[in-house]
Each structure stands twice: as structure tokens, then as C-alpha cells.
Amino acid sequence: MPTFDIVSEVDKQDLRNAVDQINKVITGRFDFKGSDSRVDQAEYVLTIYADDNFKLEQIFDIVNQTFGKRNIDVSCLDKGKVDKISGDKVKQTVTVKTGVETELAKKIVKLIKDSKLKVQASIQGEAVRVTGAKRDLLQETITLVKKSITDFPLQFQNFRD
Structure with missing residues (x-):
């Protein structure tokens, strides 16, 4: 029968490559010079660190663009709440649903x-x-x-x- x-499913290696690409784009952009903005990955959980909410949204736009280029569907992303770290610095956890x-x-x-x-x-x-x-x-x-x-x-x- x-x-x-x-x-x-989301391929874990594709996800890791996308996160590496995102971090390269962030370090190369002029508006992120001197900031501590980055994306960390632990299995299927991404943690986005940024200096303020505006930069956090900018990074999420980069995530959407990079995932789109790598054929990773962005509708599998589940945004968590935004947490303040210290001063204006914020972080957000994003879960990749599988x-x-x-x-x-x-x-x-x-x-x-x-x-x-x-x-x-x-x-x-x-x-x-x-x-x-x-x-x-x-x-x-x-x-x-x-x-x-x-x-x-x-x-x-x-x-x-």
C-alpha cells in the first residue's frame, strides 16, 4: 500500500548557516557599528540581542530576508517576549517550530x-x-x-x- x-521540519544545518549569514550581515552594516547586536542559536531556539527595540526590529527584518533566501519558511518562527537586559539593551527569543x-x-x-x-x-x-x-x-x-x-x-x- x-x-x-x-x-x-527545518534542517538544522541550514538554520546554522542562516544564523552565521545573519551575524555577518549585522557586523558589516554601518548602522550596527559599535553595537553588541547578534543572533545566537541553541538547537531550534534563536536569541536575538540588540541595543534597543529599533535595532531588534532591524535584525528581525534581516532574519526574514536571510531565511527567505535560504528557503526556510518564516511562518515556523514563534517570537517570544522582549526582555530588557540592562539600560536600553534588549533580547528576544525566537523558537523555530518543528x-x-x-x-x-x-x-x-x-x-x-x-x-x-x-x-x-x-x-x-x-x-x-x-x-x-x-x-x-x-x-x-x-x-x-x-x-x-x-x-x-x-x-x-x-x-x-
């Missing part, structure tokens, strides 16, 4: 069942596995999910005949 998985959350997985399964396609969808940890009798049905399911779920980045992997 043909199957595939619906997942949401895995299909339970609520979204249930929404996807319900969408597939309501479509009356002859496929079965089941939640497997942080992924949704779809099984069908024919490859064409699975391709229709992929098209349906792509059209319906646009607010969260999804990938379709592990396609097996």
Missing part, C-alpha cells in the same frame, strides 16, 4: 476524512501518515492539504509505493 508522511502539533494533526486528519477520498490518515508522533490503495489518491490528498493548510509550513516525505 502506498504511503507518505506529512511533517514540518513537528506537526497535535491540534494541526487533528485538523489535517479531519480534513482528509471529510474529503471522502479513499485514504486513511493517522497521527504518528509529530507526523501524519497517509495510506491509500493507489498513488493517484495520495497525490490528490497532497494537493488537498497544500490548498487547505497555508498558515503552517508542511513537507510531504517518505513517499513509498
Whole structure:
């Protein structure tokens, strides 16, 4: 039986390369000369340090541009609250969401069942596995999910005949 998985992943190496590129851009920009602005990464958590809120927003614009160039979907970013460090200096944690959350997985399964396609969808940890009798049905399911779920980045992997 043909199957595939619906997942949401960000390649850790691509993320590290993007953060390195962001820090290079920050050090090269004239408006950041002499400031302690940078982006640190720990696994899937980014910490943005800046001298003030304006520079924090400027860095987030650089993050959006760099992620866009590297095909990392910015809708997977979850901004945390802005914390004051000392004086005007601020930091913000940004979490990179990976895995299909339970609520979204249930929404996807319900969408597939309501479509009356002859496929079965089941939640497997942080992924949704779809099984069908024919490859064409699975391709229709992929098209349906792509059209319906646009607010969260999804990938379709592990396609097996």
C-alpha cells in the first residue's frame, strides 16, 4: 500500500548557516557599528540581542530576508517576549517550530476524512501518515492539504509505493 508522511521540519544545518549569514550581515552594516547586536542559536531556539527595540526590529527584518533566501519558511518562527537586559539593551527569543502539533494533526486528519477520498490518515508522533490503495489518491490528498493548510509550513516525505 502506498504511503507518505506529512511533517514540518527545518534542517538544522541550514538554520546554522542562516544564523552565521545573519551575524555577518549585522557586523558589516554601518548602522550596527559599535553595537553588541547578534543572533545566537541553541538547537531550534534563536536569541536575538540588540541595543534597543529599533535595532531588534532591524535584525528581525534581516532574519526574514536571510531565511527567505535560504528557503526556510518564516511562518515556523514563534517570537517570544522582549526582555530588557540592562539600560536600553534588549533580547528576544525566537523558537523555530518543528513537528506537526497535535491540534494541526487533528485538523489535517479531519480534513482528509471529510474529503471522502479513499485514504486513511493517522497521527504518528509529530507526523501524519497517509495510506491509500493507489498513488493517484495520495497525490490528490497532497494537493488537498497544500490548498487547505497555508498558515503552517508542511513537507510531504517518505513517499513509498
